[in-house]
Amino acid sequence: MENVLVKCEKLDHFGRGLGHVSGKIIFVPNLLVGEEALVKIVLDKKKYMIGEIVCLNNKSEDRIKPKCPYENCGCAIKSLNYEKTLELKKEKVLEILKRYSGIENVIQEIVPSGNIYAYRNKITLKVKNGKIGYFKNGTNELIEIKRCEIASEKTNQIIKVLSQTDLCKAKEIIIKDFGEVMVIIKGDMNIDNLKPLVNSIYMNDVLIYGKENIITQLGDFKFYVSKDAFFQVNMDVALKLYNKVVEYLDNGESILDLYSGTGTISLFLSKYFDNVTGVEINKEAVRCANLNKSLNNVSNVRFICGDVSKNIHNLKAENIVVDPPRSGLTNGGISDILKINPKKLVYVSCDPMTLARDLKLLKDNYEVKEVTLFDMFPWTYHVESVCLLLRK
Template sequence: MPSKATKLANSIPPEALRNVKIQDMVAEGKCLVRIENLVIFVGQVAPGDVVDLRITKAHKRFMEAAPVHFHQYSELRATPFCQHFGTCGGCKWQHLSYDAQLQYKQQQVEDQLTRIGKVALPEVRRILPSPERLYYRNKLEYTFSGNGWLTETQIKDENAHYDRRVLGFHTPGRFDKILDVEHCWLQAEPSNEIRLFVRDYARQHRLPFGDMVKQTGLLRNLIIRTAESTGETMVILQCYHDDEALLPLLDAIYARFPQITSLNYVLNNKGNETFHDLDVVCYKGKPYIEEDMEGLRFRIGPKSFYQTNSAGAYNLYKVARDFAEIKPTDIVYDLYTGAGTIANFVARQARRVVGVEYVEQAVLDARVNSAINGVTNTEFFAGDMKDMLTEAFTSHHGHPDVIITDPPRAGMHEDVVKRLVELRTPRVVYISCNPATQARDLELLDEVYKVTRVQPVDMFPHTHHVENVVLLELK
C-alpha cells in the first residue's frame, strides 16, 4: 500500500512539473520550489533556472526532485570546471558564480541567526571571500573500492570496459559507492599525481581494493596533507590488515615522490575509517609536516586537526583576534582548542591563554606547538568540555576576561552554554562552521549577552559550507 508521502507525490499533475522556475537557495545548498502547495527541494539548479522536474523522493512534509530538462538558465550560473561535477559528492556549487555563492552564504548566516537564534543582530559584515577558489585545501581523503561507481554515460557505453578498481570520492548520499577521480581541483599537486600513481600501481600489482560493506580487501583509504608555506607533503595509507605487498607499495610511492616528507601507514580493521585510537607508523621521513602562519610554525601530525584551508584560516583567526580585543592583562580561554592554533595565535597579546580540548592527542600537539614557537604563557588541558569548565577549574586557572570558542558542527553542549552564562565573561568570540547550531547556542546565551559583531568567512568555495564569527558582549 502506497505511503501518504507517495500518494502526495503521485497527486502532482505531470504538467505542474514542467517549465518550473526555481525560486530560491535554501539549506544544504539545494533550491526551493512550491508546487500544488507542496515544498520541493531541488539539487544542481540555480535560482532563476526554468526546468522540468522529476520527483526522486517523497517525504511527509516535502519532496525531493531532480532537473530533467532546462528551458532557461539563470544569470547566476557559471560553467562547472570539473569533469566529475554532478556525480562526485564534493563542490556541488560549481554551477554558481562565485559572487552568487558568497551572496547565498551571507544570506544563510543572516537567515539562520535570525530564524533559529531569534536574537537581535547588528548589521552583518560582508562575507570575506576565500583567498583561493581552486586548490585551496591542505587535506584530502580518498577511498579505495573494488566495485567503483559507474556513471550513466559509462553504463550506456556498451563497447567500453571500465576498471572498477577505483580510488576517489563518495557519490552523493552513498557511503558505499566510490567514484574514480581523474583530476581533483581541491588540492594542489602532487596530490593528484600521488593518487593516480597509487591507484595504477595497485591495479598493475593486483593488490586487493577494499570493500566498504564487507570490510574486506587490503587497501582502505589514502590521505594526503600538504603545507603550502613550507612545501611539505604527508601521505597516510590505511589498510585493513598487514600484507607482504604493503612495504613494496610504500617504497614505490617514496621512490616516485621524493618530495614526500612524511610517509605513514595505518592498519585499521574497524567498522569505520577513523584512526585516532590506532597506531600510525611513520615509514619514511618525519612523523609530521609544518605550516607557517604569521611567524608561528605549527606541527601537523597524521591525527592533528588543522583548518583545511590554510589561507582562509588566517583570515578567520585574524577576525577572531580583532573581535577579542585582547589586552596584555587578559586571561583568555580557548575552548575546543584543537592543536592550539588559535591559542598560540593570540598568546602574544594576552597575559595567559588556557586551552581546553576533548582529544588528548590534540592537546599534546598544542603543547608542542607552543614549545617550538617559544610561547610560554599557554596551558592546555584534555577532557570533555562540560566536565572541565567547572567553577573549580576557573577558580584555579583564573576567571577569563575573554573566551574564544570554536566547537565542532554540533555546537556547544547545553551545559557548556549554561556555564558561559554563569561566567559572564565580558567578551565571547564564537567561531562556528555551522551557523544553525551557532544560532541555537546564541538563543541560550541571549539571557546575558548581546551580539555586537557578525563576520561570515568563506573557507570552502563551491560548497554551501560557511564559517561565521560572532562577538558577544554582556548586556
C-alpha cells in the same frame, strides 16, 4: 518514477534548488534560481521530493561552467558564479540567525577565500574495487575522480600516481598537503611511487615512511600537523579568521581558548594576553599543541586535556574564545561560560544552526555585537562565522 517540470524559486541551505510540484516541495541539486528543468523524481516522501535534472530548459545568467566535471561531490554550488555563492552564504546565515535566535543586523561582511581553487590542505579519498574517488553524497556509491579542483596541485599529482597504482587492497587514502605532505592509508598498497612526493606515510595507523608529524607555517607561527588532530582546511582563510579573533579581543590579562585543537588560536592570542589556557578533548591534538608551544618558544600558554563540559567550571578569565565542532556548545558548557562571566566572548562556528541555537541561550546575558563570515570552503554550502559577544 515520472519526470516533472520544476521552476527553481530559491536555493535551500544545502545549495539545492527548491521548487514546488502540485503544491509539494521538491529539492533539485544544481538547479539555480529562475531556471526551469525537466526533473526525474528520485525520492518521494510525504512532505517533500528530491529530483535530478534531466534537461535544463533555460540557464541562469549566474550559471558558470564548473572546473570540476563530477556531479554529486561535496561542491554543491560549483555551478554558481563565485560572487553569488558569497551572497547566498550571507543570506543563509542572516536567515538562520533571524529565525532561530531572533538576532538581526549583526553580519558585517563575508570574507572571500584568496584561492577559490586548490585551497584545501586535506582531502579524504575513498577506494572501491581499486578505483579512487568520493562517495556520492550520503551513499557509498563511488564517484571515480582523476583530479579534485579544490585540492592542491601536489595533491593532484599524488592522485595521478594513485590512479596508476594497484589499489585493490586499499580502502581510504587521506592526503594532507601543508607544504610538507602526509598520506594516511587504510588497507594495503605499494607505496614506492608515493615516496618521492611525500614526507610522511601512515598505513593502518602505523608510520611506515618519513616523519611522524609534518610542519606548516601560518602567520608568524609554525605548527605541527599530525595524523589525527584537527587543522583548518584553508590556510589563507584560517589566517584571516584567526586575525579577526585577535582583532575582536584586543588584549588583556587572561583568556580561555575552548576547543583549542592543536593550539593555533591560543598561540595567536599569546602575543596579546598575559596568560592563555586552551582546553581540548583530543589527546593527540593536545600533544601537538604542546609541541607547537615549544616550537614557537611560547611560555604564557597552557593546555588542559579534557572535555570542555567537565573542565571549565573552576577556571577564571576575562575573555573566552570558543571554536566547537559542528554540534556547538553543550547546555552545561553554556552555563559554565555564564558562571565564568567573561567581558568578551568570541564564538567561532562552522555551523550557523548550532550557532543560532547557542546565541539564543547567551543573548540575555550577552549582546551579539557583530558577526563576520569567512568563506573557508568555496563551492560548498558551508560557511564559517566569527561572532563577537559583549557582556551586558
